[in-house]
Amino acid sequence: MSSSLAELKVEVRNLQRDNEVKQVAFSASLLASGSENIGPINAKTPLVFKHVVTNIGNAYNPNTGLFIAPVKGAYHFEFYIFGAGHSTYPSAAVLLKNGEHIFLAHEHQLSHSSTAANGVTLLLEIGDVVLLHLWENTWIHDDENHPTTFSGHLLFTM
Template identity: 65%
Template sequence: METSKVATSLSPPCSDTAQLEADPHREIISHLRQTGSQAGNTENLTNNQQTCTQDINAVLREMMNRVAFSASLLDSGSEDIGPFNAQTNLVFKRVIANIGNAYNPNTGFFIAPVRGVYHFEIFICGHGHASHGSGAVLFKNGEHIITAYEHQASHYVNGGNSATLLLEVGDVVFLRHWQNTRIHDNQNHHTTFSGHLLFPM
């Protein structure tokens, strides 16, 4: 009887043994679950980063596609320019708008930032003169595209023209003063050069 009691008291219960054997498996399972969760989080993070990168690129493309400018010949004051014996580059100094910064008020050059179809407008003003009209020429790179010209003997004269051009990245559009003519501008900013991107190609 006593031997049986001693043996019984020395033997651990079956449930405790099963618990000891199961505990290491629980830790492994828990670790695997955590690892799987972390892997899922990493995948989500990667997807989020890719989405953010795509969004940023889309915004940058949209910003590049916003191109428009307008400038008048004089920043201030009143002045007659010309006449000159040869065509002379015109620099429109007063910037009214320059979205995309494609127009340079120091050189008078518009440089296309993206390939696309652009529209340009020129308006010139002058004091009427018996010998000198008022004129300007729009150039694409070195190519003569259009001319705005007006001539009368007295009073103010105004002329204008416009053109739609397919431009490649880096193409330069600018104006030249037509030879032997006079152009006027003042605080009312009559003489202007404007352009904008219609759509990219």
């Protein structure tokens, strides 16, 4: 009887662990504090979103800007890019999966502020990497209101 109870406890712990890894969600803005324009830079540049509001499952790394899928499944990502308006430089960022261009958010206002946004659902394998790059020759802005954000979550495992 005691060995059956011990086996049952192990099985419950395993189920709890498996359930925890299936809980994946993050949301972050670009700057932890202050106000800054980033760019323009004449090459794609990784964006590191440092102000993490949520990071359930710790799949997003605020030191590198990389989201690494902990389980195979369908994931949804959204990103919002804020620009202050400029006569020459638009505001844009591209979402990459394992280095492959997936979607671009792009906006160009000559004056006043602008926001570009995009979202996508991706089938990811364990270890797949998703991140945002600043698009070449563009610039973005973030400040204490956190208008430039990157979020994602696991919809379901496969």
